[in-house]
Amino acid sequence: MTDPGLVQRLRAAGCVFAEDEAALLSAEASGAELELLVRRRAAGEPLETVLGWVEVDGLRLVVGRGCFVPRQRTVLLARLAIEARPHLLVEVCCGVAPIAALVARALPGAELHAADLDPVPLTSARLNLAGRGSVHEGDLTAPLPTSLRGRVDVLVANAPYVPTAEIAHMPPEARLHEPTVALDGGVDGLDLHRRLAREAPAWLRPGGVLLIETSRRQAPATAAACAAAGLVPAIVRDDGIDATAVRAVSDFDRLTPDPGPPHFRSITP
Structure with missing residues (x-):
């Protein structure tokens, strides 16, 4: 189950789909690493570069920090x-x-x-x-x-x-x-x-x-x-x-x- 506190932090930061984002971030990391990802996302960095990937037409693509995120x-x-x-x-x-x-x-x-x-x-x-x-x-x-x-x-x-x-x-x-x-x-x-x-x-x-x-x-x-x-x-x-x-x-x-x-x-x- 996704941590409700994590959802609330993301929602307070303006993330419209806070529940979904919390689940994705939690699946990607835990502990101190998860905390770092959450801070980056709460600071406004795109979810995709925080996760390090984006799914486009069913294909997962690597998207590093500082990259344009494919739409x-x-x-x-x-x-x-x-x-x-x-x-x-x-x-x-x-x-x-x-x-x-x-x-x-x-x-x-x-x-x-x-x-x-x-x-x-x-x-x-x-x-x-x-x-x-x-x-x-x-x-x-x-x-x-x-x-x-x-x-x-x-x-x-x-x-x-x-x-x-x-x-x-x-x-x-x-x-x-x-x-x-x-x-x-x-x-x-x-x-x-x-x-x-x-x-x-x-x-x-x-x-x-x-x-x-x-x-x-x-x-x-x-x-x-x-x-x-x-x-x-x-x-x-x-x-x-x-x-x-x-x-x-x-x-x-x-x-x-x-x-x-x-x-x-x-x-x-």
Whole structure:
């Protein structure tokens, strides 16, 4: 039975699901170690980094202290990536590499690469990929082996897309405990989306796919950035997990004589 005093401490610290969190923390540690975890959580650190893991689509992922915690909505990117059945997938702005890890589970034969500018989450990324992919440190596609150019089936990113001015209004768990570099997308939130759209065509094979997580409000602008780079975009929405993504195809004219205007696709849970 969970200690009622522990539940009360977490509730007093503002934890809405204090009972559930107390049970998880108690299952993770006891004695002095549990007390340390409780103090970290009561101080506002995300539960996931306190525990050291997060479950995404049934897969437990390592999430170290100071890492961006994968959100459940990012499952949409993973499902779209798996749907494309890639032989070669690259996840940039990977953080702890949740998408590459989910693809590794579904498609064990795929060649996987993950890259991030921040070295801190790459320690967790290596553990999550467990030798099933290569991890690179650097900005967007810059650290990738040049041998991948023109060969990538899926290039996927949960790149930062929070407008700089809106970071101050984010929950303290994110604003104070997650790296700003994983949140800040520039004035309109789309700096990284535009850069990635420009870089993607050099890496994608003909018919390859760029997948970018975005918001419902920002999706048209993300799609426009992809179109400006010569890709053919579609907006994909999954209301079940409150997720929005842009799926943009490279050299679409080789697949169909008339791709038409960008369209909207909704996934019903």
